[in-house]
Amino acid sequence: MKGFLNEILRGLRACPKYLPAKYFYDETGDRLFQQIMSSPEYYLTRCEYEIFSLKTPAIADLLQSHLPLFDLVELGAGDCLKSRFLLKELVHRNLSFTFYPVDISANVIEQLTQTLPEAIPGLKLHGLNGEYLAMLEKARQLSDRPKVVLFLGANIGNLEKDQTGIFLAQIRATLKKGDLLCIGFDLKKDPDIILSAYNDKAGLTRAFNLNLLKRINREFEADFDLTAFKHFPVYDPVSGACRSFLISLKQQRVNMKTAGESFCFEPYEPVFMEISQKYSRDEILALALTSGFRPLTTFCDSKHWFGDAIWEVDDK
């Protein structure tokens, strides 16, 4: 909670202004993201769903051929829509493992704990509510089995390119040689397809971004006028960065009682909200190598729009 306020303040005091996308996910944010995932424009989830619905036996074979025994940790588990294919398959194969879903949303972990063991009889689940690295460390303390870490949904795309290698190296540092990482990347494709995924006709992504202002209003007694900001996503086909901004439509001052501070916005001043980085195959391979992993294989959907790469923790 303290971290939340401090990060919000840092972002609003900065020039140019930004807000951290990880705070999108309050109860309303979770619901909006669910709706985004089933919107016609947001292809990512459907592509990765296709991979897991069709290729789970091959994925399970690969995991088992590298590790006879392991626990499964999923970073940013959400509703486990895709990973439940793998969980079912592994339970079916009578593999003894514990599933540690990690999520920043307490709400999500509560839901999973209630529903997943019912949906998959025999599943051992231990939910971890918190940030990725801290919870990965926690899972390590709870069990010394080798780990298979799932990081799906292109969540890695929420990091700036220069932070991605650092983050992956941090993940690697919490793992042991031979541990596996299954990581989902959204691939570079027709820019129009990418851009419309972040600018859906129903306005879900717009509401998703504005909801963070609403959350700040509620939790920190602020007075953001949600009608005075415009959702504006851009995609750079060279870097592969898709960025969402909220643009202040007028000169305005926003007060935040909890912080005893106010923030001025110029007309058309942007607030950077989120990056959703897209990757080429070569960029994915290079990323594995620079962060201390050995790429084993990548599973793709039939359109080649999305890839789930499997990497092995390499020697130091």
Ligand code: AVJ
């Ligand atoms: C959950 C980070 C993968 O960047 O595509 C969806 C979040 N933002 N629509 C993404 C998101 C706007 C999503 N990730």
